[in-house]
Amino acid sequence: MKQYLLKSLLQIIPVLFLISVIVFVLVYCTGDPVSLMLADTATDEDRRILIAALGLDQPLYVQYFTFIGHLLQGDFGKSFRYDMPALPIVMERLPATFELAIAAMLVATVISIPLGILSATKRNSFLDVLFSGSSVLGKAMPHFWLGIMLILLFAVELKALPVSGRGTLAHLILPAFTLGTGIAAEMTRLIRSSMLEILNQDYIRTARSKGLFESIVVYKHALRNSMIPVVTIMALQTSTLIGGTLITETIFSWPGMGQLIIQAVNTRDMAIVQAAVFVVAFLVIISNLLADILYRVLDPRIKYN
Amino acid sequence: MKKRFAGIGLAAVLALSTAIVGCSSQPTTTTAPKQEQTSQGSTAPAQSDSGEKVLTFASGNDIVSFDIHDHNNTSTEAVHVNMFNYLVKKDRDQKVQPDLATSWEIVNDKTWRFKLREGVTFHNGDPFTAEDVKFTLERIAKDQKLLEYGNYKQIKEVKIVDPHTVEIITNESEPVLLNRLSRLGSSMLPSKYIKEKGWDEFLKNPVGTGPYKFQEWKRDDRLILVKNEQYFGDKPKWDKLIFRSIPEDATRVAELLTGGVDIAVNIPPSDLDRIEGNEGTHTATGPTQRVMQLTVRTTPGTVTENPKVREAIDLAIDEKAIVDSILAGGGTPTRTRVTPGNFGANPDLFGKALYDPERAKQLLAEAGYPNGVDITFSATSGRYLKDKETAELIQAMLGEVGIRAKLDLLEWSKFNETYKAKKFGELFMIAYANSMFDASLAFDRITTERGKGETDYSNPEVDQLLKDAEKNMNLEERAKQYVKVQEIIAQDRPQIYMYQMNANYGVSDKINFEPRLDEMLFADEITKK
Numbered sequence: 003m004k005q006y007l008l009k010s011l012l013q014i015i016p017v018l019f020l021i022s023v024i025v026f027v028l029v030y031c032t033g034d035p036v037s038l039m040l041a042d043t044a045t046d047e048d049r050r051i052l053i054a055a056l057g058l059d060q061p062l063y064v065q066y067f068t069f070i071g072h073l074l075q076g077d078f079g080k081s082f083r084y085d086m087p088a089l090p091i092v093m094e095r096l097p098a099t100f101e102l103a104i105a106a107m108l109v110a111t112v113i114s115i116p117l118g119i120l121s122a123t124k125r126n127s128f129l130d131v132l133f134s135g136s137s138v139l140g141k142a143m144p145h146f147w148l149g150i151m152l153i154l155l156f157a158v159e160l161k162a163l164p165v166s167g168r169g170t171l172a173h174l175i176l177p178a179f180t181l182g183t184g185i186a187a188e189m190t191r192l193i194r195s196s197m198l199e200i201l202n203q204d205y206i207r208t209a210r211s212k213g214l215f216e217s218i219v220v221y222k223h224a225l226r227n228s229m230i231p232v233v234t235i236m237a238l239q240t241s242t243l244i245g246g247t248l249i250t251e252t253i254f255s256w257p258g259m260g261q262l263i264i265q266a267v268n269t270r271d272m273a274i275v276q277a278a279v280f281v282v283a284f285l286v287i288i289s290n291l292l293a294d295i296l297y298r299v300l301d302p303r304i305k306y307n
Numbered sequence: 308m309k310k311r312f313a314g315i316g317l318a319a320v321l322a323l324s325t326a327i328v329g330c331s332s333q334p335t336t337t338t339a340p341k342q343e344q345t346s347q348g349s350t351a352p353a354q355s356d357s358g359e360k361v362l363t364f365a366s367g368n369d370i371v372s373f374d375i376h377d378h379n380n381t382s383t384e385a386v387h388v389n390m391f392n393y394l395v396k397k398d399r400d401q402k403v404q405p406d407l408a409t410s411w412e413i414v415n416d417k418t419w420r421f422k423l424r425e426g427v428t429f430h431n432g433d434p435f436t437a438e439d440v441k442f443t444l445e446r447i448a449k450d451q452k453l454l455e456y457g458n459y460k461q462i463k464e465v466k467i468v469d470p471h472t473v474e475i476i477t478n479e480s481e482p483v484l485l486n487r488l489s490r491l492g493s494s495m496l497p498s499k500y501i502k503e504k505g506w507d508e509f510l511k512n513p514v515g516t517g518p519y520k521f522q523e524w525k526r527d528d529r530l531i532l533v534k535n536e537q538y539f540g541d542k543p544k545w546d547k548l549i550f551r552s553i554p555e556d557a558t559r560v561a562e563l564l565t566g567g568v569d570i571a572v573n574i575p576p577s578d579l580d581r582i583e584g585n586e587g588t589h590t591a592t593g594p595t596q597r598v599m600q601l602t603v604r605t606t607p608g609t610v611t612e613n614p615k616v617r618e619a620i621d622l623a624i625d626e627k628a629i630v631d632s633i634l635a636g637g638g639t640p641t642r643t644r645v646t647p648g649n650f651g652a653n654p655d656l657f658g659k660a661l662y663d664p665e666r667a668k669q670l671l672a673e674a675g676y677p678n679g680v681d682i683t684f685s686a687t688s689g690r691y692l693k694d695k696e697t698a699e700l701i702q703a704m705l706g707e708v709g710i711r712a713k714l715d716l717l718e719w720s721k722f723n724e725t726y727k728a729k730k731f732g733e734l735f736m737i738a739y740a741n742s743m744f745d746a747s748l749a750f751d752r753i754t755t756e757r758g759k760g761e762t763d764y765s766n767p768e769v770d771q772l773l774k775d776a777e778k779n780m781n782l783e784e785r786a787k788q789y790v791k792v793q794e795i796i797a798q799d800r801p802q803i804y805m806y807q808m809n810a811n812y813g814v815s816d817k818i819n820f821e822p823r824l825d826e827m828l829f830a831d832e833i834t835k836k
Binding site: 037039040044045048049051055083084085086091094150153154157158161164165166167252253254255261262264265270 | 510562
């Protein structure tokens, strides 16, 4: 276990290095920040001065090594748009994104656990078909469409919830629901199949044959064991959530990382894009690692060699 | 079994602790007092619970920065004007009025003398003096790295005559100096504060002389300004201004419909009816400085080198139809880029369009292309209001007369790269604004020198007129020179102007709001009903 942990931690270094190359090259290839920054009236001379000031006249590899050199000192460069160091700007947005991601996860859990259990225990019943059907729908529904529909219904028509922004708990409900639905759909199906598998195990049959109440069999024996894969999936989903709130944050103008990344891409604010992708990548790696460990702790049959 | 129990327990603790971290970090980032937050919910914002007068705006993007010299963004300036003052300001008719300068005179061709208002203080209490004028204007006139440098390098130096008098000395004679000083990049900065505390501190806690002072800025979320009780002018009308950034159109409109904001800018034409039909909101529309145009190559070897082909393109396009069908009426056809409200405007060419498809076909035949011509037509997608739809309609209109345009729709940054590299084909569509409110800026790309590689247009008469007008301190004669240039361009067509674009606003019925030509959002011009 210790060896496995050490190995995993060491693997993070080349992965992050690879990410740095990819991010750098991609950002470099996709657009010219100087054109976007200068006014229509700028002359070629103005342009040349700005390019030199930003260090963009250097060869690509020189720019990359400068970038990496600064990175090793924890310096992600300066945001063109804000004229401030990029990393603090990104970190400033993390709490908002975390808040949304956790709320979405809560929504997903609250929906999926009862639905998953009901589907499994009432297999092939009307309810099972209904829930399976809606989980396909929930998975297929695009976030932007669902988000706008929720705004139209709950904010514009019913005037029950605020349209956008962040602040109170009420602001959190619609975006969390928008984001949580897709995950809930995925988790419902997972819980259902995991539960079905467990319900077919010998020890459940034994428990039933001993004459235990069905609810005790389901909730005490089956549920606990069927949660093992669910917990790991939750950990994995949390990581994708952090990077995946882009559209939802834009719709609800939620001031998190997703919105920051979209704005930064639009303005070719390289430093912000690089810092944000790095932070997201780091979080994904860490939560994957946590998921692995969790899985190992929950189910001792799994060995890492 | 025990171990499994422990595992689930561990997972629960982990999940819970992240939740707590997530939640507990919220108050530290949302520094706004609780009361403000609740007032932004579904309650009407024009009057919050505590009875204070709050005005809430929603725009498509956040302000760029508080570095007033290092951006060129009209929507950022629209917010800044509530915090900062210029030496001179433009009123609603775009006439120059005293602001921080009470009077001015031309000493000689290259020297202007300004008398400064006395008793003005910055939000931090520093008095406003000639030192601040020198500091502000010399910074932008000398630092080449600043994005507005190009518009201020004409200033050579600022001489302090006494604490309330300055002389601005320019490199050449400078007839548009007042226009320069009444626009973005000319906000007066507190020199003492910046010298003592540093630029970074200023960017975090900006200080101006304006009617509203900085309270809080949460990037990509909201900027909050509060009333400046010490303002030298009329008492500010609002207790608090909130500028919210809501990039998604549908969300911005929904916020307006539910009363979450009082004014929403940049409303898509398709949503105008909904806002009008909704109880409690209406729309407001007004002309802007932006003109949509086609830039045409006159480069030898291209089909558009032939003036008859260029004229045919002009005659093939029905500008009125574009404005009516795509922009829901939000625009005015024009044959010049210097629209009313600008110095040197030519009213004969405004509000007019030439549409004559039969004559266009005839011209093509006369030019030697009875079977039509093929051209490349590049346009942006998503940069201007309905640009993609407009380009597609233009392509169809050109096709009607036999001009087969290969339409190349580009995302803005890609478009911009090709644009700056001057690599477009016969035709590209772009919209320019004019923050200088002067004809000189409009003809920036028309001269032989600047047109090289783009239009390759060269007309010695135009060059001479523009050169003379640039430094002409006889304003009457100068205006005539620009009027003449517009006539020549309308004839030669290196650029074909199509329509002036309107700005659409959604407005709450609780307030009175009239859009300005310069798109500035002066809070004190907006009143409660």
